[in-house]
Every structure is written in structure tokens, then in C-alpha cells.
Amino acid sequence: MFKNVYPREKYLNRIRPFYDSDIIKVITGIRRCGKSFILRSIMNELLERGIEEKQIIYIPLDRRGYKNIKTPEELELKIESMLGKEDKYYLFIDEVQNVFGFESVVHAYAEEGYSIFITGSNSYLLSDEISTKLTGRYLNFETFTLDFSEYLDMKSFFKKDINQDLYLEFEEYVVNGGFPKTLEFDDIPTRQTYTRGIISEIFEKDVKTRKKIRNVPVYERVQAFLLNNYSAPFSLNNLLKCLEMEGYKTKATTVRGYIEDLKKAKIVYECNRFDLKSKTAIKRYQKYYLSDMAIYFAMNTDNRLSFGPSLENIVYLYLASHDYQISIGKIGKLECDFIVRKKNGDYAYIQVAYTLQGEDIKATERIKEREYRPFREIRDGYPRYIISLDKFRDQQEGVHHINAIDLFLGKEKI
Missing domain, CATH: 3.40.50.300 (P-loop containing nucleotide triphosphate hydrolases)
Incomplete structure (x- = not known):
């Protein structure tokens, strides 16, 4: 057919x-x-x-x-x-x-x-x-946009060239994103124009028309704030202060409503914190992840790649699209990027870092200490993982070090 x-x-x-x-x-x-x-x-x-x-x-x-x-x-x-x-x-x-x-x-x-x-x-x-x-x-x-494995598979399906260096291909994927139709276009500006069109369509059809947003400038500023602070801890008070400094007068309930609209339109996903000591969910300082990284690059003039937040965002989408239940882990004053619950009910703890390697030995030690330290505060026996783009593994303290591309391609599992 x-x-x-x-x-x-x-x-x-x-x-x-x-x-x-x-x-x-x-x-x-x-x-x-x-x-x-x-x-x-x-x-x-x-x-x-x-x-x-x-x-x-x-x-x-x-x-x-x-x-x-x-x-x-x-x-x-x-x-x-x-x-x-x-x-x-x-x-x-x-x-x-x-x-x-x-x-x-x-x-x-x-x-x-x-x-x-x-x-x-x-x-x-x-x-x-x-x-x-x-x-x-x-x-x-x-349904989510194409993950990296699907992205490569679809390029192959339509006989598009695939770079033999998968790390360079991954960089291209981060910027271009996973909206399937973008694979029809061969240059980045055209792909970004297409993605901007999607966001405009969502706003007009899914948000503005149905919700009858009266203060469009405030809505657009809230959207820009979330898009520019993906993978970062979110504070409603900080956003309200930013709006006030920029001359926007609005209420907290209005801003919460706009964030809810962005979530319902699937532009962003909310990930809440879970306190491992009290075993309770925390509705403060949650994080928001973009439904596709292309949204950020299409809506911003600055196309420089911030690998740490981008990789964390893509790991979140990978976990969500594979039906994991996801929270951000709070362990006293420390934070674990993700606590995930598997289909069988087991848990796993995940840290995401672009690389564990610094510019020198001391910088490398600082990075490793930052990533491993939260795991030491966890008292149960569930597995712990560090996901990075490093080609060489750093297996320490019973923590599994996974290469992100191997994970996305199904060569590793959590």
C-alpha cells in the first residue's frame, strides 16, 4: 500500500x-x-x-x-x-x-x-x-523523534551517506536532530528552517489556538528560557526574576500554565527529583529536557555545541523512549543525574559526562571524583553507570563505564 x-x-x-x-x-x-x-x-x-x-x-x-x-x-x-x-x-x-x-x-x-x-x-x-x-x-x-540508531538506520534505508567516523556522525545528529523529514535535506540551514517551522506549527495549532494565550510575548520568553536552559536545574523564582528584570509583568500561575502547555505540546519533558534518603519525590529544581536537540539549534543563533548538556538530554530521550521511569537523584547535597526504574522493577543509577578526561592529570582526577562521588553515598546494591563519549573505559568502584554511542546502538544495555 x-x-x-x-x-x-x-x-x-x-x-x-x-x-x-x-x-x-x-x-x-x-x-x-x-x-x-x-x-x-x-x-x-x-x-x-x-x-x-x-x-x-x-x-x-x-x-x-x-x-x-x-x-x-x-x-x-x-x-x-x-x-x-x-x-x-x-x-x-x-x-x-x-x-x-x-x-x-x-x-x-x-x-x-x-x-x-x-x-x-x-x-x-x-x-x-x-x-x-x-x-x-x-x-x-x-513516540519520539529518531534516536541515533534509527537516525543511522533511516539514512541507510534511504541510501544516504554515513560517515565512517560515528563520532562525527553523532555530532551531526545532535545538531540536525531526529525529525525524520530532515533527512530529505542535505544542508543544516534548510534543516533548521524546517525545524523552526515545526515549532511555529506547534505554537499556532497546539498551544496558541487551543489555550487562547493572551500574553504571547511572555509565553515566548518562557519558551526561550526553557529551551536555553535544557538539562539544567530549573527554578521558577529565577525565571520570574528574569521576566521582571526584562519588564514582563506576570504571575507564577501564568508561567506554570505556559510550562504545562510546552510539556503537553511535547516540546519539553519534565524530570523531577527523588530524594534517596527520604524516598520521596521533590517538586523543586526539576530539569527540563528538549524533545529533540534540533529545537535548540534551530531556535538559537548560537550553534556552538555544548556536549555535556546535549549528551545528558539525548540520554534522557533514550531512556524515555525505551520506557524507563526516570528521576533525578538527590543524595544529601549531591546529585545523581538519573535514577531509572526498569520494566522488571529493578533500579539503576546513572551519571552522564561528555568525557572523564581533563586537560591534565589533576583535571582528570577532579572530573572522576565529581562523577564517582554520588555513587559512594548510595547504600543499596543496584547497578551504577557512567555514560560518556570516551572510547576507553574507566571501570572503578564497581561502576560500569559505558560508551554512549555503544549504548545508543544497542551494543551496551543498562
């Missing part, structure tokens, strides 16, 4: 067990991260399994011929017009939030045994709006 569709196995593998189920499959993620192509991959797989094309109903609501469908009644009429007399149907609705009140239609067809797949551009358009009406009847599959 669809040609030249790169299959993103990481997500297909999770959705595949539910292909024939009447549980509604909801695929969410930031705009242009590739959700539509995951739908197309699923349709291709169904056809390869012997499902007939007439059993597959595909309604892309952002495409010509479907954009005029705005009400549940119009959506149902369109679906009915595409049905025949088959015993089993697979219903795919792309950008389902374009129809206000779609839930009743989707629920009705699920009740009749249809296997339903829907996509939406951000979390609040789906989770908040359908949770009450489809309780227990849907599964959410969150």
Missing part, C-alpha cells in the same frame, strides 16, 4: 501484539516525529499478513479530501462510506484531534470489534479528552 516507509521497529514491536485487538491504539508524540509513518508501517504489515486492502480504512484528517471532516457525524459518515461486508475491519484515523468529539465515534466502532489506531499531535489533546470516555479501552504509545 505504501512505498518507501522506514519501519520503526522499536514502536512496531510494542504495538504488534495488539494489531487484532479491539483495544484502541493511541499513538502520540510531538508533531512531525513520524506517527503517520508508523500507521503506514502497520498497514503494510497487515497487508503482508494477508489482510485484504478493503478491510483497511484509512482516514488522514490533515490531507486533501479529508480536511473538511470536522464533526463526529461527518467522521462516521466517511467511515460508513468506506465499509463493505467484511467480517473484520482495521480503522486508522490520523490527526484525530481535528474532529471535536471524535471519542464517541471511535468508542462505538471499538464496541463493534474494529481494530482501531489513532494518532494525535500532543498528549493533552488525547489523554485529557478521551480518558473519561474511553477508560480501560485504549493504550497510549508515545
Whole structure:
């Protein structure tokens, strides 16, 4: 049915067990991260399994011929017009939030045994709006932009050149990011123009229109603050002081609302702190990570690469896209970059550093002391990891030193 569709196995593998189920499959993620192509991959797989094309109903609501469908009644009429007399149907609705009140239609067809797949551009358009009406009847599959392994794999799929030096390729990936369509463009300025267009589209369609933001300059300043301070501890008071110094008058509740909008639009992800001594979550000095590093480089004139924060951001996205539960670890006055909980319930502790090597022996010792010290305060026996771009491992004190590229390519695991 669809040609030249790169299959993103990481997500297909999770959705595949539910292909024939009447549980509604909801695929969410930031705009242009590739959700539509995951739908197309699923349709291709169904056809390869012997499902007939007439059993597959595909309604892309952002495409010509479907954009005029705005009400549940119009959506149902369109679906009915595409049905025949088959015993089993697979219903795919792309950008389902374009129809206000779609839930009743989707629920009705699920009740009749249809296997339903829907996509939406951000979390609040789906989770908040359908949770009450489809309780227990849907599964959410969150999608991210391409990780480094997918980035290389997709370049190979489309016969694009790959640098033999994977470290140089990784530097390019950090700046270019993982929005799939950027791989069509061969120069950085064009890719950044495309990414800026995505952010503008998110703001216009997912934030400004639906939330009716009245003070756009303040919203844009809050967005710029988070984008420029990714991977850094966040203080609402510091942001409010910055806004006041720049002449913006606003309330803390307004700023919190704008941050929530950025989270719901999947521009940023929030990672909260967890105090290992009190075993409680802390809602202060959390960190925000970008959904794709290209967002930072596209929205800033300064394209110099800050490897430490960038690597930490990409490690966060790697962990999130592999379904780890993630917190920032507070151990007394010390901090561990990440505490992760695995699917089996076990924990692991992670420090991220661009390199453990300094300009001289003393600088190297200081770096190693900084990275190893938090682990010494942890009393349980769960594994500890340092992730860096160093080619040579530094195994000390029972800590596993992992090369980041090996981790991203699946050669190492946590």
C-alpha cells in the first residue's frame, strides 16, 4: 500500500501484539516525529499478513479530501462510506484531534470489534479528552523523534551517506536532530528552517489556538528560557526574576500554565527529583529536557555545541523512549543525574559526562571524583553507570563505564 516507509521497529514491536485487538491504539508524540509513518508501517504489515486492502480504512484528517471532516457525524459518515461486508475491519484515523468529539465515534466502532489506531499531535489533546470516555479501552504509545540508531538506520534505508567516523556522525545528529523529514535535506540551514517551522506549527495549532494565550510575548520568553536552559536545574523564582528584570509583568500561575502547555505540546519533558534518603519525590529544581536537540539549534543563533548538556538530554530521550521511569537523584547535597526504574522493577543509577578526561592529570582526577562521588553515598546494591563519549573505559568502584554511542546502538544495555 505504501512505498518507501522506514519501519520503526522499536514502536512496531510494542504495538504488534495488539494489531487484532479491539483495544484502541493511541499513538502520540510531538508533531512531525513520524506517527503517520508508523500507521503506514502497520498497514503494510497487515497487508503482508494477508489482510485484504478493503478491510483497511484509512482516514488522514490533515490531507486533501479529508480536511473538511470536522464533526463526529461527518467522521462516521466517511467511515460508513468506506465499509463493505467484511467480517473484520482495521480503522486508522490520523490527526484525530481535528474532529471535536471524535471519542464517541471511535468508542462505538471499538464496541463493534474494529481494530482501531489513532494518532494525535500532543498528549493533552488525547489523554485529557478521551480518558473519561474511553477508560480501560485504549493504550497510549508515545513516540519520539529518531534516536541515533534509527537516525543511522533511516539514512541507510534511504541510501544516504554515513560517515565512517560515528563520532562525527553523532555530532551531526545532535545538531540536525531526529525529525525524520530532515533527512530529505542535505544542508543544516534548510534543516533548521524546517525545524523552526515545526515549532511555529506547534505554537499556532497546539498551544496558541487551543489555550487562547493572551500574553504571547511572555509565553515566548518562557519558551526561550526553557529551551536555553535544557538539562539544567530549573527554578521558577529565577525565571520570574528574569521576566521582571526584562519588564514582563506576570504571575507564577501564568508561567506554570505556559510550562504545562510546552510539556503537553511535547516540546519539553519534565524530570523531577527523588530524594534517596527520604524516598520521596521533590517538586523543586526539576530539569527540563528538549524533545529533540534540533529545537535548540534551530531556535538559537548560537550553534556552538555544548556536549555535556546535549549528551545528558539525548540520554534522557533514550531512556524515555525505551520506557524507563526516570528521576533525578538527590543524595544529601549531591546529585545523581538519573535514577531509572526498569520494566522488571529493578533500579539503576546513572551519571552522564561528555568525557572523564581533563586537560591534565589533576583535571582528570577532579572530573572522576565529581562523577564517582554520588555513587559512594548510595547504600543499596543496584547497578551504577557512567555514560560518556570516551572510547576507553574507566571501570572503578564497581561502576560500569559505558560508551554512549555503544549504548545508543544497542551494543551496551543498562
